[in-house]
Amino acid sequence: MTEPTPAVEIRHLVKDFKTSFKRKPLRAVDDVSIRIMPGEVYGLIGPNGSGKSTTMKALLGLVAPTSGQCAIFGKDSLKVDSRNEVGFLPENPYFYKHLSGEETLNFYGKLCGIKGAKLRDRVKELLALVDLEGASHRRIGGYSKGMLQRIGLAQAMIQEPRLVILDEPTAGVDPVGSREIRDLIFKLREQGITVFLCSHLLEQVQEVCDHVGIIFRGKMVKEGKLDDLIAIEDQTELVMKNASPDLIAEIQAMIGRDDQAELIRMGKPRTTLERLFLRETQKQESK
Numbered sequence: 576m577t578e579p580t581p582a583v584e585i586r587h588l589v590k591d592f593k594t595s596f597k598r599k600p601l602r603a604v605d606d607v608s609i610r611i612m613p614g615e616v617y618g619l620i621g622p623n624g625s626g627k628s629t630t631m632k633a634l635l636g637l638v639a640p641t642s643g644q645c646a647i648f649g650k651d652s653l654k655v656d657s658r659n660e661v662g663f664l665p666e667n668p669y670f671y672k673h674l675s676g677e678e679t680l681n682f683y684g685k686l687c688g689i690k691g692a693k694l695r696d697r698v699k700e701l702l703a704l705v706d707l708e709g710a711s712h713r714r715i716g717g718y719s720k721g722m723l724q725r726i727g728l729a730q731a732m733i734q735e736p737r738l739v740i741l742d743e744p745t746a747g748v749d750p751v752g753s754r755e756i757r758d759l760i761f762k763l764r765e766q767g768i769t770v771f772l773c774s775h776l777l778e779q780v781q782e783v784c785d786h787v788g789i790i791f792r793g794k795m796v797k798e799g800k801l802d803d804l805i806a807i808e809d810q811t812e813l814v815m816k817n818a819s820p821d822l823i824a825e826i827q828a829m830i831g832r833d834d835q836a837e838l839i840r841m842g843k844p845r846t847t848l849e850r851l852f853l854r855e856t857q858k859q860e861s862k
């Protein structure tokens with residue numbers, strides 16, 4: 576069976592920005608490669624200024640790579656038609672404040688070439704998805720940050736994209752609003768939509784993402800399947816059902832008799848994404 580075309584393929588991406596103060600350009604992204612298969616939810620995490628937004632912008636063809644290539648469903652990001660199947664929520668989305676939520680979605684729908692009854696139905700469907708039906712006639716200028724992010728997500732979904740790119744979808748949103756956005760990402764995943772997001776909220780990334788990349792000073796320092804990354808290599812997890820106290824005592828005794836094995840605790844030997852993140856970035860810091 577042939578492997579499906581990746582939803583996202585970033586190969587050896589390098590992006591330098593000219594700086595007015597220094598002669599040497601600033602390397603914002605340094606040889607980053609990312610591959611996201613259809614249906615995956617991929618989280619890119621990293622401190623401020625580590626190159627997350629620049630990577631996403633290069634993928635969207637909004638900045639030209641210094642070197643390397645980016646492709647969406649096999650189409651080069653520098654070509655306009657690569658954007659047909661992508662929805663994007665930027666870090667600070669700008670909306671016309673005098674328009675209502677519904678008018679905003681109508682506006683973006685028309686920009687994408689959707690018209691008539693199809694547009695009406697799509698707008699209705701999206702307002703329900705992001706739970707803004709009650710506020711659909713209110714001016715965007717009066718929306719809270721959480722509502723703005725949700726209308727932004729609806730905007731990103733207007734042309735039924737197969738890939739959604741979310742740059743800090745919960746930035747500035749309170750915990751309740753963040754949870755609502757997290758639930759929306761779950762819904763996208765259920766629909767088989769590929770999601771590529773970056774965030775500072777590690778706990779949230781851990782909850783929604785199945786693949787994770789840690790970027791630090793423009794370099795990818797760790798990448799892979801979340802479950803593999805947060806598993807502790809030299810430990811073994813033994814999960815038993817209906818084990819009697821005698822059996823547990825026997826297993827503990829067996830471990831005690833072994834020269835090397837040691838029972839650390841009984842439970843789930845997993846680290847957290849937050850600890851992994853801190854360990855990997857601190858390792859780089861001390862280099």
Ligand SMILES: Nc1ncnc2c1ncn2[C@@H]1O[C@H](COP(=O)(O)OP(=O)(O)OP(=O)(O)O)[C@@H](O)[C@H]1O
Pocket residue numbers: 592593601602603621622623624625626627628629630666
């Ligand atoms: N247009 C630009 N011109 C010059 N430098 C830029 C430009 N865009 C980004 N940079 C620089 O590139 C580096 C990476 O920025 P980027 O916005 O990609 O980081 P980030 O990881 O998304 O950060 P944050 O979490 O703060 O959004 C930063 O040092 C930033 O100042």
